[in-house]
Amino acid sequence: MWRCLVCGYVHDGENAPKNCPKCGSPQDKFEKIAKEDEDKILRSRFSNDLHMQLSAQLDVVLDIAEAGIEDDLDPGCVVVFKKAKEEALIIKQMIKAEIGTHISKGKWS
Numbered sequence: 001m002w003r004c005l006v007c008g009y010v011h012d013g014e015n016a017p018k019n020c021p022k023c024g025s026p027q028d029k030f031e032k033i034a035k036e037d038e039d040k041i042l043r044s045r046f047s048n049d050l051h052m053q054l055s056a057q058l059d060v061v062l063d064i065a066e067a068g069i070e071d072d073l074d075p076g077c078v079v080v081f082k083k084a085k086e087e088a089l090i091i092k093q094m095i096k097a098e099i100g101t102h103i104s105k106g107k108w109s
């Protein structure tokens, strides 16, 4: 892996790209990423991907909860769907906060 020293873009490959796809800097602006840092990047990619998958599933929960609230069969049903909506929104915000800390610690590449 190679990192663009200008913009931080990470390239996967044997060699650095001719130009940075993000900022256009030439190949000599890329530095080789150390093996242990590569492992950290792969590890955090996996974790961030899980967060994104979970967030996508919560969007499904939100759609179902909305439909249930709208259906409004009886008060007991609405309580369940409102609770599901509330919790899904909280977890989604927690995911955003968590990914935010990964980015600030440079764990997002």
Ligand SMILES: [Zn+2]
Binding pocket: 004, 005, 006, 007, 008, 009, 020, 021, 022, 023, 024, 025
């Ligand atoms: Zn760049």
